[in-house]
Amino acid sequence: MPVPFYILCGSLGAGKTTLLMRLLEHWKAEGRRVGVLMNEAGAISIDGPRAGTLAEQVMNLAGGCVCCDTKEDLSWGIAQLVRDYESDVLILECSGLADPAEVVDAVTDLYTARLASLERIIALLHPVSAEASHSSAYVTAQAIRCADELILNKRDLYVPGHWERFKADILAQNSFARLWETSHARLDPSALLAPRHTAARSMPTNVVFGGSRTTEHRTRASYHPIATTVRLPGPLDRDRFLAWSRALPTELERAKGFFRFAGGPELQEFQYAPPGEPAIAPVMLLDEPEPAVVLIGRGYDVDACAAGLLACADPSTGPERSE
Numbered sequence: 005m006p007v008p009f010y011i012l013c014g015s016l017g018a019g020k021t022t023l024l025m026r027l028l029e030h031w032k033a034e035g036r037r038v039g040v041l042m043n044e045a046g047a048i049s050i051d052g053p054r055a056g057t058l059a060e061q062v063m064n065l066a067g068g069c070v071c072c073d074t075k076e077d078l079s080w081g082i083a084q085l086v087r088d089y090e091s092d093v094l095i096l097e098c099s100g101l102a103d104p105a106e107v108v109d110a111v112t113d114l115y116t117a118r119l120a121s122l123e124r125i126i127a128l129l130h131p132v133s134a135e136a137s138h139s140s141a142y143v144t145a146q147a148i149r150c151a152d153e154l155i156l157n158k159r160d161l162y163v164p165g166h167w168e169r170f171k172a173d174i175l176a177q178n179s180f181a182r183l184w185e186t187s188h189a190r191l192d193p194s195a196l197l198a199p200r201h202t203a204a205r206s207m208p209t210n211v212v213f214g215g216s217r218t219t220e221h222r223t224r225a226s227y228h229p230i231a232t233t234v235r236l237p238g239p240l241d242r243d244r245f246l247a248w249s250r251a252l253p254t255e256l257e258r259a260k261g262f263f264r265f266a267g268g269p270e271l272q273e274f275q276y277a278p279p280g281e282p283a284i285a286p287v288m289l290l291d292e293p294e295p296a297v298v299l300i301g302r303g304y305d306v307d308a309c310a311a312g313l314l315a316c317a318d319p320s321t322g323p324e325r326s327e
């Protein structure tokens with residue numbers, strides 16, 4: 005029997021990992037063996053170590069976008085999770101850069117479909133201001149189009165009028181899906197995951213293939229924001245980092261990472277997902293992550309932003325950066 009396979013997709017920073025953690029808790033309480041596939045934009049996995057605290061097995065497809073770079077890795081990862089780790093439920097968190105229609109294409113090939121059956125596509129969206137016409141807009145539109153479940157997250161950032169327009173715009177793009185409105189992705193996982201269709205199906209009914217198949221393997225699609233991984237040579241100066249984080253360019257669509265502050269033993273997690281403010285909080289993880297910050301966006305001065313970040317570190321250690 006193929007194991008159920010869930011896809012989490014949606015906009016950058018909308019709350020996919022927040023929901024993933026809730027689903028992992030739910031499955032863990034049920035005694036399920038969950039295999040997580042993480043596809044992250046940067047060269048270093050930031051969300052993987054978080055998921056690793058709850059999942060049976062986490063496989064990272066970091067270093068790119070699952071639709072362009074790692075399609076084969078995805079099929080291989082599914083096979084490994086099902087065969088070697090005996091996962092009985094699988095979930096893939098797509099980076100906010102991956103075209104979910106391409107991902108569906110990859111997981112519904114004949115070989116992979118024997119191991120895993122696509123159960124549900126869950127898209128997370130958040131109310132980013134309409135003026136910010138982000139380069140990830142195409143990917144968000146694809147996620148909306150493909151979704152079986154549309155979760156409008158960050159309801160706590162409700163602005164009268166804006167939220168209603170955001171919702172109407174999404175409903176206009178997909179009237180098949182169920183709609184959820186949440187804060188911090190708080191919802192009843194049993195209700196979200198309960199079977200909705202009696203007949204087995206190999207792919208969602210509302211996915212249309214063909215039009216989106218123009219991306220070639222190993223070629224970065226032009227609509228993708230660029231992910232830049234800034235590896236940090238050591239602890240950061242708190243004041244300098246705070247100053248840097250307060251002056252982030254408006255074109256930056258997402259930033260996240262782990263590091264320590266000089267003189268502080270705790271590992272810090274940095275999160276920036278506009279329209280929210282940059283946030284830094286101590287975090288406990290099972291595995292020590294590599295200190296790094298991933299910057300995602302297009303049309304801003306990447307070098308200046310990365311240099312500003314590196315200038316927050318101890319100047320005696322050398323900078324390193326990879327795309």
Ligand SMILES: Nc1nc2c(ncn2[C@@H]2O[C@H](COP(=O)(O)OP(=O)(O)OP(=O)(O)O)[C@@H](O)[C@H]2O)c(=O)[nH]1
Pocket residue numbers: 015016017018019020021022023051099100128157158159160161186187188189258260275276277280283
């Ligand atoms: N205010 C507010 N913040 C939220 C909410 N949900 C998530 N966040 C915060 O938004 C940031 C991004 O959340 P994630 O769950 O990492 O988002 P993501 O979609 O996994 O991000 P990417 O994988 O980078 O695309 C984190 O700082 C969260 O704590 C919410 O409902 N309201």
